[in-house]
Each structure stands twice: as C-alpha cells, then as structure tokens.
Amino acid sequence: DSGVTQTPKHLITATGQRVTLRCSPRSGDLSVYWYQQSLDQGLQFLIQYYNGEERAKGNILERFSAQQFPDLHSELNLSSLELGDSALYFCASSVVASGSETQYFGPGTRLLVL
C-alpha cells in the first residue's frame, strides 16, 4: 500500500459525459501527478500540481483539467468524453529526500467510456 488513495476504482460512463477522479496524496506530500495508461499509448504523464499550483503539463487534452485543493487532494476532470478516453488513470504523490524526488502511485481509476 503506497498511501495514495484514488476514488472511484471503476467508472463506466457514456460518450459526451463528464467525470471527476479524485486523488488523496500521502500525508505530507505536496506534489500530485496524474498519469493516463491506455492500451495503445502506455503510461503517459498528464499534469503535476505542487501545493495547489500547477507545476508541469504533459500530454493533457484541453477537455481535461485538474486542480489541487488546500488540503492537498487533487481532482482530475474529464469532459466531453470520447471512446478513446477509456483508460487507467493513476495519480502519484512525491517526497523529496537527499536531493531526489520519488513518486508513489495510487491504485488507479479504471474509466470505461461506452
């Protein structure tokens, strides 16, 4: 158990809908990262937040957005869903020690768009 929690575990929805995925980082971790894992693209970095501020962006679609709240939990919002958005979505939180940063991943949310 990494200490990172994600809800829900599974989500089934229809095209055109909007969903929100939630991530609670490990206690004390200020950074949250979101990743998407689809069958054809592998694990891809989407976005990073640090203490409430967006820090880095990866291959995140404009239909997707995220935020990190004062209690440090984060939400990933996916809108106008398409079949191709079906994937596993992971969040990770990180700790910095001895000059390096290690990310710990949650169990993921499996999204199925029908």
Added chain:
Amino acid sequence: DAKTTQPPSMDCAEGRAANLPCNHSTISGNEYVYWYRQIHSQGPQYIIHGLKNNETNEMASLIITEDRKSSTLILPHATLRDTAVYYCIVCGATNKLIFGTGTLLAVQP
C-alpha cells in the same frame, strides 16, 4: 529527460536472481535512474533509484556502470509474485516520469 532501452521480455526461475538490464547512454549528470514495476494493471510500484553509486534496499539492488550509461536491477531471489513489467526511467529536474515499454519479467516455477 534521457531515453532508456530495455529488453521487451525476460524469464527467470523462481528462487534465482533476476538481472534486468537498462541502457541510458544519453543520461546527463543530474539525472537519476529510477526503477518501477507494474503488476497486472495495478499502480506502478517504486523499487529503487540511484545517481551514480550502487544502491540496495529490501526489494532490490541497483548497479550503475561507472560511465552511467547503463544499469542493472537485481532481484536477488525472484518469486512468482515478482512477475511484472519493470520500467527503467531516467529522470532529472522535470520530475515527470517518462515510461517506456519496460521489460516483462516472467518468473517460472
């Protein structure tokens, strides 16, 4: 961040050491080598990381060559539960992990 090259798959007998190689010839001085694994569709699990010295923890050992262009992850006594995809990732200041296709390690009974 530097790119890594790993064999697509490897087999290992249960109880034997599993040695997983990784090439990262374009690694730069401030980049760390990280290893993660993913069992089935679970979240990636952190294993170990290092900069230039060899590292060991309760899960594995990491051997980094002197020129830092390659490394080897060693699982000393592989078990069936170690069957997973192992990712070698080079990561620097950006802190975003760029996952390749990894090595599928199959531990055989």
